């Protein structure tokens with residue numbers, strides 16, 4: 001293990017979202033502490049040695065989040081967020097995606113290496129209310145913490161805000177051999193970090209809170225729990241942390257600067273563990289960390305903060321001593337050579353508010369912006385042209401691949417960016433060089449993961465193609481989508497307003 005402890009957040013301080021005029025600071029909830037909800041593991045409908053069958057149902061419900069009235073929420077196999085789906089590497093999954101919501105939705109497996117665009121579940125794979133879509137795929141990537149969320153552009157942000165986000169854990173034999181805590185719910189704990197604003201009668205109101213730079217709320221919500229505590233019964237715990245917020249960056253640290261060790265990032269285990277006292281996550285990024293309470297006296301509480309606001313309290317109880325030390329090398333990360341004679345691909349994220357664009361254009365569902373041959377290894381230079389003054393860190397996410405971060409403005413990537421990633425925060429004025437390849441064909445989106453920015457058009461799509469097996473895809477179009485949603489809402493299509501549309505209208509552009 002590297003001896004040094006990283007004590008800073010790496011990202012450009014001047015670009016933190018705290019400096020934005022529309023920033024909503026977090027505030028400690030005044031309501032009583034609650035036990036941290038642990039999303040249950042989703043039970044397969046059927047399981048054999050080689051195949052697993054699941055049903056994932058999107059549904060509307062009510063959740064007791066605050067004392068008093070329940071909050072109207074959406075979730076997967078529950079009223080809020082999801083049940084955790086396990087994908088053992090090498091097995092074939094058969095999943096029924098059932099939509100019991102009053103509106104169309106899609107089921108996007110963020111970080112999962114599957115063909116696009118239908119299995120991937122982006123905007124081209126709508127499931128209409130009352131309908132079920134079936135997908136099958138073989139799990140073909142290393143152990144990782146992935147997630148499932150709705151992706152029906154341009155109302156992805158609103159549906160995620162309603163609660164459509166769950167976890168998907170890829171497991172494999174390599175991970176199983178490493179000395180990590182993996183007793184789910186006991187010492188292996190997911191932490192989905194989100195924030196909400198509660199209006200009258202404890203309800204959420206997306207329209208009222210709308211901000212084209214991302215909707216925020218002052219109340220931290222962790223795994224759908226307000227003001228949570230967790231009872232620690234082991235010396236070490238593993239936290240699988242997901243920034244599941246629409247827009248918020250989380251700057252994490254424990255009380256007394258208790259150090260922790262990051263063992264995995266978005267796409268799986270890091271080549272070496274990295275020690276921290278402070279860690280910043282941008283939207284959709286994941287970090288798995290191990291926290292060692294060996295020096296904490298049972299009876300004490302260790303608090304996890306974002307900036308200066310407590311978000312989870314870990315109440316440490318008696319535990320058996322655990323003197324496991326992590327090996328300095330965890331896994332090998334393949335680093336294929338760049339395919340000869342391929343130019344470096346340039347991608348530009350520009351603008352703020354309604355003016356956000358990708359490569360000077362707004363997203364268009366039926367336009368393919370780029371093509372890359374399956375198996376080709378290419379360099380992508382992703383630039384954020386915002387300036388530090390009034391600009392922000394844009395988290396760049398790609399569907400259909402786990403990439404490697406090569407450099408930031410020509411310098412080494414951050415200490416925890418040496419493993420597979422599918423989302424990378426790009427500072428204002430920065431160019432992040434990625435090494436990108438696709439194993440599976442399909443049309444895949446790439447976009448800023450501030451969800452209102454993607455709905456607002458900071459998004460494009462690439463076809464990963466196999467010249468030996470050319471394919472045509474039926475891509476969703478705006479007229480079909482708007483007609484469907486208007487019908488579901490029982491209104492005329494001319495009266496329909498979806499949040500992301502204002503970003504196009506204000507720029508005088510058509511979706």
Ligand SMILES: [Cu+2]
Nearest residue numbers: 394448450453
């Ligand atoms: Cu952005």
